[in-house]
Amino acid sequence: MRKHISIAEWERVATREVTSGDVTLRVYDHGEGRPGRPPVVLCHGFPELAFSWRHQLFALAEAGYRVLVPDMRGYGGSSRPADVDAYDILSLCGDLAAILDDVGADDAVFVGHDWGANVVWQMALAHPERVRAVAGMSVPVSRRAPAPPLPILRERLGDDFYMVWFQEPGVADEALRRDVRRTLVTKEIYSARWAARTELEEGELTPPPWLDADELDYYVDTFEATGFSGGLNYYRNLDRNWALTEHLAERRVTQPSLFVTGSKDPVAQFMPAKDLDRMLTDRRGTLVIDGAGHWIQQQRPDEVNAALLEFLSEVG
Numbered sequence: 595m596r597k598h599i600s601i602a603e604w605e606r607v608a609t610r611e612v613t614s615g616d617v618t619l620r621v622y623d624h625g626e627g628r629p630g631r632p633p634v635v636l637c638h639g640f641p642e643l644a645f646s647w648r649h650q651l652f653a654l655a656e657a658g659y660r661v662l663v664p665d666m667r668g669y670g671g672s673s674r675p676a677d678v679d680a681y682d683i684l685s686l687c688g689d690l691a692a693i694l695d696d697v698g699a700d701d702a703v704f705v706g707h708d709w710g711a712n713v714v715w716q717m718a719l720a721h722p723e724r725v726r727a728v729a730g731m732s733v734p735v736s737r738r739a740p741a742p743p744l745p746i747l748r749e750r751l752g753d754d755f756y757m758v759w760f761q762e763p764g765v766a767d768e769a770l771r772r773d774v775r776r777t778l779v780t781k782e783i784y785s786a787r788w789a790a791r792t793e794l795e796e797g798e799l800t801p802p803p804w805l806d807a808d809e810l811d812y813y814v815d816t817f818e819a820t821g822f823s824g825g826l827n828y829y830r831n832l833d834r835n836w837a838l839t840e841h842l843a844e845r846r847v848t849q850p851s852l853f854v855t856g857s858k859d860p861v862a863q864f865m866p867a868k869d870l871d872r873m874l875t876d877r878r879g880t881l882v883i884d885g886a887g888h889w890i891q892q893q894r895p896d897e898v899n900a901a902l903l904e905f906l907s908e909v910g
């Protein structure tokens with residue numbers, strides 16, 4: 595059963611400031627770790643925070659792992675560069691390498707959700723020597739697109755598809771920040787049509803059952819202070835990432851790997867997990883949690899924790 599993690603408990607977790615180039619990352623650091631075990635680095639997605647891993651941080655630390663959870667570049671207590679180019683995938687992987695350097699670790703097990711999944715998959719390709727094992731949630735690894743992805747997305751899914759709509763700096767930024775609570779609890783996929791609707795529908799501001807009022811307040815307070823531009827800039831580097839990673843095109847993820855998703859995750863509709871066999875040469879499992887949606891590590895923490903602990907017992 596999901597244990598409520600109080601805000602006070604979360605705020606008592608030790609943090610460290612990690613320098614990565616011109617960026618400073620706030621990294622939550624919990625658990626002593628047992629000799630011979632690599633640290634576990636948990637990477638969140640959009641629009642989330644290190645706080646999104648609260649259930650996993652405590653559970654993995656109690657099981658004897660040192661857990662490092664950054665507010666990713668552009669989020670929360672980490673730096674939020676104004677330059678869109680500061681959010682390319684190689685810079686994000688560099689942030690993860692900087693975390694390992696800061697704690698004196700040669701490598702780690704990396705776990706990512708949503709955009710964090712994309713980052714850890716790429717980390718395994720770009721810096722294989724720093725990745726003991728890798729687990730992605732909700733966003734599967736995929737082979738390199740035959741051409742820059744944005745024109746493909748625009749042609750297949752239209753200008754109002756959220757990844758395309760996000761491209762114009764300032765537009766989605768203002769729309770998402772206008773009512774942060776609505777942005778965080780909406781059941782719709784972000785779009786210009788969603789942003790243009792001014793009247794709230796019945797129950798639109800009701801949080802999902804797995805998010806308590808104080809947890810939602812924590813997110814709302816943080817994003818009201820930071821805005822969403824940092825996270826949106828990840829999407830604004832899609833074509834640039836494609837160009838920057840050409841040298842990785844023939845690589846495969848050779849480390850032990852795991853993919854976890856929910857049976858009701860809408861991401862599967864436009865990012866199917868069809869390349870897992872091709873891209874993951876040592877896949878230890880694929881877990882589809884029945885009835886779970888996109889925010890899987892918060893919605894179904896018990897199943898996620900059990901899967902991670904089993905995976906860690908095999909690879910760590």
